[in-house]
Amino acid sequence: MDEYQRVRRRHRQRQARRRLRRTLALLCAAVVILTLSAGITALLNWIVPPEGQTADSSAPVSDGNVALAPLPNTGTGLVQNTSFSSIGPVQQESWNLVQLDADRIAQPETGLVKPEYFQNVVMLGDSVTAGFYTYSTSIKGVATICGYRSIHPSDIVNRTTLTREDGVQEIALDAVAAADPKAVYVLLGTNSLVSADEKKEESFLAYYERMIQMFKEVVPDAELYIQSITPVRPEVSTLNNEQIRRVNEKLAQLALAQGCHYLDLHDCLADENGDLSADLAAEDGIHLNGTGYKQWVDYISRHVAYSADLPFLYGSPYATKTTTTAAADTSADSAAPEGEA
Template identity: 30%
Template sequence: MNNRSQKPRGYRGHKKRGSDLLPVLILTLAVAILSALVAGVWQLADPVDYIPPEPKTVSSSSDTSGESSSQDPASQEASSQEQSSEESSTVDNGSSTLVGEGEWTASSYFDDALFVGDSITEGIKLYDVMSNATVLSYTGINLDSIFTREVIPMEDGSKKTIIDASADYDPGKIYILMGVNSIQMAKEDFISAYGRLVDTLRQQHPDAIVYVQSILPVTADYEKRADAVTDNATIDEYNEALMAMAEEKGVYYLNVAEIFKDETGALFSEASPTDGIHFGATWYRKWFDYLRTHAVSQ
């Protein structure tokens, strides 16, 4: 028997080699875990700054020096929201006085607003929209009777004409809307009478912004009635003359009629299913949404 071929009793060759590798593996694993933990703590303590791409520059509407803004998009959005809630949009005082669409204007813009008009304007009080504004109006009033008919009640029980009552206020903005009650006049007489109203209000309040609002359309059903006072083609014609008068007088023109017209140019039938002229609270809100996005700054 070859004793060299026999292994001593208690030989653990393979087990011993495994026992030698196990501590190494455990140590290696521990080092890896420890390194990962250290790396994680370092990232929390000192994160790597992410540098976003350079944003596109946006010209500032309030910057008259010609410089541009390099704010990041989030800052620009916050700035835009702040501006729309606090400021009104500025309209170029060029040859045209038509007010274009701008930023959403805060309700506080109307704190010093005076609305002058007939039954359409009277609805502002009826539906309690823009209740912070002052309203001087009366159903059936026209461009003549606004100077002569005493309809505004005073605290002492007496009454004043709308024009006399307007002198008691100090508005920063004046909104005028004279509609179908006045359009029965010949166009030249209508423009002359409207111009007199504008001139009087400007004399009373020379520092106020004056808005002339377009005559609103009537429904197609109203046009078909035998007792219809006017039609939309005539209203459009008078509105063109009204816008020219506003430009001549140097006051602002608001084409409010555009949001009330359907595809045929008539007042939406659902807006005024009863008489074809007057409308309800939903459309008053549409009207004031239009005014809030069509405003000029003082």
Template identity: 30%
Template sequence: MAKKREVFVNRDRKKPSAVTAALVIVVISALIAFTGAYAWQTLSGDQAKLEAKQSNQPSSSSSSAVSSSSQPSSTEEIASSKPEETSSEPESVPELDSSVMVPESERVNSSYFDDAMFVGDSITNGILSYQIMQNTTVISHTGINPDTIRYKKVYRDSSGELVTILDAMKAYPDKEKIYIMLGSNGLAWIEQELFIEYYEEFLRDVMAQHPNATIYIQSILPVTKAKSDSDAAYANSKIDKYNADILALTEKLGLHYLNVAEAFKDANGALPNEASPNDGMHFTSKYYQVWFDYLKTHTVQG
């Protein structure tokens, strides 16, 4: 009987060992699961914080900071709303009909612009910023395009009231020359056909408002090769296509087209990098002189 009892006792002692082992396994598994979940949550939280931080950083391509010694403050409005370009394939450059462009002519002096009015966006506004031609009138606004120029109240008139560009032009009925440059903004997000439609509506309003003025339509200027290559919305091949339509519109309305872009293009058909070290579009005072040298040698004679 004693021997059988010993066997019974030994069996009872083995059972707690099995239970203990099972409990240990459960505890270890729980610890591993908890540690993995904690690590995953921590990494996920860190990743979320990093993504939030990155989303709050300003885009370098749309910075409004400008060197005090190079170019006027200018980043164009609504750039963030432009659609993505899906193709980076090079596009063919359309041939411009030189027969309807203002040809090179005898050089005029600065007094030629005494009765002139310049209309446009931040590029035109640079005439004021750099005090390039102080004897002329400039009506412009940063970010304006062929659509918004027709209705957006952005220009403060002599009474301090905000009015549209077109309404501001009414204050100068005796201007004999009007120079218009538009498009650096709109080409990034306005479809080409609509762009020309808006431009035409604006030009017809200007013609009705200043029936006796000589109206010059200036080409959209090129951007640097770096900007053109990195941002398809502003590709120089696209700018050339818009300019071809602007030229055709100018001919249709019987106005005068100035191919100012040719004075700015380097061997790559782009704005030289030295001209626009900040954003690839807006240029230094030196290139405003290039612009006006071109205008002085391309005027309608007689």
């Protein structure tokens, strides 16, 4: 019996020691959890101070004998009083949409393409384009010229039978479709703007837009280049360059909206006053002379939308104005005697 009592006491003592160890372990865990919670709370209050307080985030953090660097973007770079509610996308209250002007819409300069590029090109326009029949340039006999005197975009849209400078009669859309070009260069507007008021300008632009859409229907794979209306000499009474510039701005916007390329011919034909340069003008002050057509061809040869299969002349991109003129003189044949187109 005495032995039984001793064994029972030892068993109870072991149980008491186990309970004590478990209690001490729970107390230690609670102390650790409370310490971590206090540390996390202090850290959050340091990073994101409570409302009404400002953290001194520019000062280094000290941990015993070790100096810690400030957090990134603190001090001069941190937006103060950051709160979790302000983190994330911010809804914009207002915005401004900037409309591109003609200078920014215009096709930028690229490399100089060889004349063979124009084997698959149609040049369509009025008497200004018809001058390619008269003057010798590097694209004469290479490009398909559809130049008709005194025409308007409405003549294209209405499928009017037109007479080319060489006497051939045709419907312009059918002629373009038959050529199956890779690119079509359009220049129209000189005749439409003669003594035109605002209503005539609006009609011109409406027909121009419809004409572009019809070109897309007959030659859907062709690149369309809308060329600015060429400037005139200041002595021309029936046209003025201020009106031409205003309509060209609208043509640039139209080209952008319709997914066409816009070519600003003023870059190569206008003088410092915005008038047709005297040394490029024919006697009437509206059409170009032989030198003007060389300049025109050189310009469009340097402003072709890039494609890897284009026949660029090696080493030609971004040539200076001096070398541009020299290249035009060497690549073009001698001009025919000057005269009206």
